[in-house]
Amino acid sequence: MFVLTDLHPHVEAWQGASKKSENVRFVAEGVDAADAPRDLVERATTTTTTTTTTGEAGRRRRGDEGSSGDEKKEKKKVMRLFSLAFHHFDDELAEGILRNTLETSDGFGIFELQSRTISSFITIFLFGPLLGIISLYYFWNRPLHLFFTYVVPLIPFCVVFDGYISSLRTRTPEEVEALLRKANGGRRLEGWRFMSGQEVHTWPTGWMSWVICVRE
Incomplete structure (x- = not known):
């Protein structure tokens, strides 16, 4: 079950996503x-199942008479997911989020499509000419969009500039681990497994970096 949350919720977009899958909900x-409500965590991690026992007479009549139900609550684990989001937080806020995660969750995952590397900057730069190639096909009926793509290339500039800023703000796994130790009072994490790696998302220069930490 995925539960979407944000400080400023995108309710309209989330409604569309939740209608497409019964496994997607939102707040x-x-x-x-950095201060997730405990009742929200409880709702997200607790599921209730009902076990029905039907008496012999009820079984014969295929009815409800003679049946009883027992509710059983099952506790699930919490995995927080930060997709293209963690670089938006400054160190103080990121530390608070990690501290709250350690207190209320069983793991977290950080996924970023950009990084502070030359290959990432090359990939982002190529988005500029790429927009020039595809915009006419996708936005042929939006004159203003085309104007700010081809005549005054404001859209390609903003996309590339935003990508560069995001790259500069993206933390390395070592920096995330250092924040974790700080969030844990400067102590080494005990009982948690820290993992990190990279996967190609746009050959040959685009790499997705990931950090996953789970309670053992």
Whole structure:
């Protein structure tokens, strides 16, 4: 089950996503990731199942008479997911989010499509000419969009500039691990497994970096 939350929820977009899958839910109110409400965590991790026992007479009649139900609550684990998001937080906020995660969750995953590497900067730069190639096909009926792509290339500039800033703000796994230790009072994490790696998302220069930490 995926539960979507944000300090400023994108309710309209999330409604569309939740209608496409019964495994996607969302919280319409703002949620501070550094101070996740405990009742929200409880709702996300507790499922209730009902076991029905039907008496012999009820079984014969295929009815409800003679049947009883027992509710059983099952506790599930919490995995927090930060997709293209963790670089938006400054160190103080990121530390608070990690501290709250250690207190309320069983793991977390950080996924970023950019990094502070030459290959990442090359990939982002190529988005500029790529927009020039595909915009006419996708936005042929939007004159203003085409104007700010081809006549005054403001859109390609903003996309590339935003990508560069995101790259500069993206932390290395070592920096995330250092924040974790700081969030844990400067102590080494005990009982947690820290993993990191990279996967190609746009050959040959685009790499996705990931950090996953789980409670053992």
